[in-house]
Amino acid sequence: MVDDGEWDRRSLLRGAVVAGAAATAPLLGGAATAQAGGGDADALFKAGKFEQAGRAYEEILKKDPKNVHAARRRGYVGLLANQFRDAEKYLTMALRLAPGDKTANQFLGDCYTRQDKFSLAVPCWRAAGEEVYAEWFAAVRGEPYQIHGDIGRMPWRQMDPMPLVEASVNGGPPKRFSFYTRVPWLGMSSKVAEEAGLRPVASQKIEYGGRTVWQYFGVLGSFRLGGIELRNIPVEWSESDTDAPDGPNDGIIGTWVLYHFLTTFDYAGRSLILRRRTPETAGKARADAERAGAEPLPLWLAREHLLHSRGSIAGSGAQVVALDLGGTSEMVASMPGETAKRLRVRTDYDRPLEAFAGGQPVVSHPCYPKEVRLGNATAKDVYCYANNRPPGSPYGFDVLAHFAHSFYKPYNVTLDFTDMNVYIARGKAT
Template sequence: MAEGGTWDRRALLRGAAVLTGAAAAAPLLGRAATALADSGDADALFKAGKFEQAGRAYEEILRADPKNLHAARRRGSVALLANQFPDAEKYLKTAVRLAPDDKDAHLFLADCYLRQDELALSAPHWKAGGEEAYAQWFAAIRGEPYQVHGDTARLTWKQMDPNPLVEASVNGGPPKPFAFYTGASNLSLTSTVAKEAGLSPLASQKIDFEGRSLWAHYGVLDSFRLGDIELRNVPVGWSATESGGDVDPHTDGGGGMIGTWVFAHLLTTFDYAGRQLILRRRTPEAARKARAAAARAGAEPQPLWLAEQYLHTRGGVAGADGSHAGVVGVNFGGSGGESAAVVFGDTAEQLRIRADYERPIGTFAHSHPAVTYPCYPREIRLGDATAEDIYCETHPQAALAPYGFDVRAAFFHSFHKPYRMTLDFTDMKLYIVRDTAT
């Protein structure tokens, strides 16, 4: 989220509901955030991804200056990254109280309530943040969203490339192929499937996506079944052309795309090595078993941070002139092509990563045209998972700090293929194991 409103923070969220292919091909990060106050060391710690230390530093600032808006908002966003909801609410409410017209503080607080399934509480903050469609959508949903029925589901991937597909049932209908991508936010359907399911929009808005005018609709789905797990009362989006047709009638994900909001309600394992998606009800026992399985495999838990729908952890990238370790993006699913990672900004130049600038690649970042180039880092790393001299891309024009903290690289589909990755959104841990799940 860019403080000061320096870019349209919902551009890719809206776009992710449009196409499986286009959303997955648009993982590149946006413009840099702008600090609104000089917080010195606290901001430097935050920028470096030292979030615990930054949080304590912002608390020190607030003890000396309780009316410091920037420190309150940043302290709240630090807590929100780790799903520490009591602290996030405390400091973001302080920020809203200090500056009732501050859109970013409202949007952070709206996201905080959204993650706790407090949709009605989120609605006025979406509105205050300028997101009228989101406000209308979440104000209209009644009852508990994302009700989980069932304990465990194992879904065999119908294909691995160019993007993984699983089968799911919409409102009790026949199984349909669905793509998934953690760069997308909510569950999204094609316009055809939304019509078949009898959905009516609770909110709609006209959007521009990759040079086209489309309609984005938002509603609620009675039932979404993934194998032996069923989700009920699910917020859902779908997009349509001006004439009401499918945006991309030839997409492989014939039903639509499953985004991060769905996976965050479950203990989710992306088992690339075993070519399966494993979903478990989020319980202390399920989390304990996931930790134990990772420990038996010798895998250390990695931190997991969530900024909007985007997942982050610690990782590194190395070139001929050394390496950089810090916060990196991590994305599962989607049609990431053959590139294992995207290296942002001047990172490739600084580390002297071999790059081929004579072969530009046209792509999209936040639904806007962008250009990347092939590159070959000496090594890329997530925890103990590594790849050497693997094909990646560099995006020199991408900002390094779209959320105020540096993100030097983001990892994608091709990197994950030898591993299984488990996301624990309760303890906010990522487990990376080099074998198939049992």
């Protein structure tokens, strides 16, 4: 843990090992601890009332302009909503007050990385003690994530146990890639990396799932998804391949790729749609959603890649929930066991499920909430998990539940990373 109660970056790296198959980031417990001068602002932030919290931190800074915690947290509020100008302003303020603040450096490194300003991000990652990120991004020469083409529409080759699409690596034959918003980078198997002629620019040894694994990081020349080609992309691979349940899986597409586009996960139509992020495409997405009766929901991006919005479980009222799109899961949602008890969700304690999440052991029990809701999208009396993770979140704010793969099957979900909205509508995307 670091000084703002946030989780260590190495936990993220352990949790996002891909090795050619879907992976998850860790769900470690522990909410952020209020520092001096936080008060009600911290309580608002913890409750997911981010705009109100932001204003409260600004009031603190008017009275106490040297309050590092308030400056850092106000910057984090901006970063959650991709409000980069605010994020840079307040995180820079925090670093002027405390140049050695690792958390502020991590946040500012993430802020610059999201904008593809790698040359500015590198010294922040290095100051945060994240040498792997610093070496990796420093090795990317020129403009990263260069987009060629306007739209990529990839039919899914399968729905379960995880959606798969085809993509070309460095102009080679089609490979099978899954996608998952609990993974940051574009990852691939060591075999695909070797075939593509990749060479590591950074590496590290980590413990994952009870074994030691080497992770490698490099830069890929070309990645084609339907009518879209990405060039100059940071990529990850590991030394050992992992087979998906139905056979070999060549890699995984994470949030860093997806947030460069107006991205639609068309579960009902079984396709992944990537469109350039322009005012026109964003306007069309909003209009299509309104015609389909879908209200715009807020979209927040925590740490480098973890998506959140507002939803409810069993009449809880709207609270912050995690959006885990893609990946593999037969469940509709997961929640801490204590949350299931508090909401009186029927839980089957006779049938424990022992597994790993983010490389960490977790025990879950089947549970069946009366309703799971995200905007106008609902699922009733469905199969979910209640796990032994404590309530709260490692990101400083409470997360009610994680909405998983099976929840989205009747719907199409569009992520607008410019206006930071989520649209979820029943049926196929138009």
